[in-house]
Amino acid sequence: AQSVTQLDSQVPVFEEAPVELRCNYSSSVSVYLFWYVQYPNQGLQLLLKYLSGSTLVKGINGFEAEFNKSQTSFHLRKPSVHISDTAEYFCAVSTGTASKLTFGTGTRLQVTL
Amino acid sequence: GAGVSQSPSNKVTEKGKDVELRCDPISGHTALYWYRQSLGQGLEFLIYFQGNSAPDKSGLPSDRFSAERTGGSVSTLTIQRTQQEDSAVYLCASSPQGANTEAFFGQGTRLTVV
Numbered sequence: 567a568q569s570v571t572q573l574d575s576q577v578p579v580f581e582e583a584p585v586e587l588r589c590n591y592s593s594s595v596s597v598y599l600f601w602y603v604q605y606p607n608q609g610l611q612l613l614l615k616y617l618s619g620s621t622l623v624k625g626i627n628g629f630e631a632e633f634n635k636s637q638t639s640f641h642l643r644k645p646s647v648h649i650s651d652t653a654e655y656f657c658a659v660s661t662g663t664a665s666k667l668t669f670g671t672g673t674r675l676q677v678t679l
Numbered sequence: 680g681a682g683v684s685q686s687p688s689n690k691v692t693e694k695g696k697d698v699e700l701r702c703d704p705i706s707g708h709t710a711l712y713w714y715r716q717s718l719g720q721g722l723e724f725l726i727y728f729q730g731n732s733a734p735d736k737s738g739l740p741s742d743r744f745s746a747e748r749t750g751g752s753v754s755t756l757t758i759q760r761t762q763q764e765d766s767a768v769y770l771c772a773s774s775p776q777g778a779n780t781e782a783f784f785g786q787g788t789r790l791t792v793v
Contacts, residue, residue, distance in 0.1 A: 572721075598779045610722075610770070610784040617779060656722060660778030666735050667712060667778045671721030 568593040568659050572670035579677055581649055587642040587673045589631075589657030599640040600658040600667070601631055610656065616640065627651065652677045681705075683785035685771050691791045692761055700756040700788045704773030711754050712774075712782060713746055717767040725769075728754065729777050761792045 569592045579585045591597060601613040614625025621633040631642045640657060657670040684703040692698050704711050713725040724738035728748045739745070743761075748754040758765055768789050772782040 600781075602782075602784075609786050610772075610782075612781045615781065662777070662779060664729060664732065665778045666724055666727040666738075667772075667782055668724060669714070669722035 568597065568661055568665070568668050570657050570659050570668055570670035572657055572673050574673045575671065576674045576676065579647055579675065581677055581679055582646050584645050585643065585647050585651075585675065587655050587657075587675065589640045589642065589670060591638050591640065591657075591659045593638075593659060593661055595661050598660045598662070599631075599633060600660075601625065601629070601640075601642050602656045602658060602669075604654040604656065604672075606653065613642070613655070647675070647677050649677050649679070651675060683771055683773050683783050685769075685785035685788050687788060688786065689789045689791075691793060694763060694792055695760055697757065697759045698761055698790065700758075700769050700771075700790070702754045702756070702771030702773075702785060704752065704754070704771070705783055706752075708773035708775050708783075709751070710774040710777045710780075710782075711748055712772045713754070713756050714770045714772070715767045716770055716787070722770065725756070727778075758790075761790075763792045766790055766792045 571590045599616040602610045604610045616633045624630045654672045660667045686701045709730045711728040714722040726746045727735040743759045746756045768787040770787045772784045774780045774782045
């Protein structure tokens with residue numbers, strides 16, 4: 567069975583500072599990995615995804631993530647955050663078309679001046 | 680429609696009543712998911728429909744919960760004999776080909792059991 571762990575429930579950061587949101591997964595087979603964002607009072611939307619190929623994937627709003635198979639991680643990074651990045655970020659994993667999409671518990675990113 | 684549509688957007692029900700939550704996925708999407716999001720919790724997987732395959736019901740928390748997807752399109756999540764712990768936001772998502780493609784989420788149904 568697949569699972570996702572987001573160890574940080576909240577990450578406070580000052581505007582223009584870099585940020586890393588951690589995600590670790592568990593699976594006995596190859597995985598597809600995703601980061602979704604949920605802005606306040608809005609639905610979830612896809613930030614970026616890793617299916618295959620380059621382990622460094624770039625997404626919307628300047629975010630990127632790196633797939634590390636040996637460490638079973640898919641951490642999300644942004645070099646300089648903005649107030650508007652304040653949101654809940656969810657990491658998710660699946661193992662294929664027939665597999666469900668499993669989410670982590672989320673990390674709340676709070677950006678302040 | 681342009682996106683995943685869920686109805687109602689809000690539902691208040693009395694403990695013990697049955698409720699039905701509806702999801703209209705994006706046309707042509709073969710995969711449909713239901714999740715539950717409680718305050719301070721992540722997205723709890725409930726059920727996954729993919730094409731004509733048998734649905735993955737492994738996330739349904741009890742036999743009071745059931746879901747169906749008619750004609751490979753609209754889905755209904757039914758909760759019988761609702762309990763206060765069922766209060767949550769129920770999210771539906773659809774994707775073109777399954778869990779290796781982007782899932783598009785609806786705005787959710789906020790269920791409050793009083």
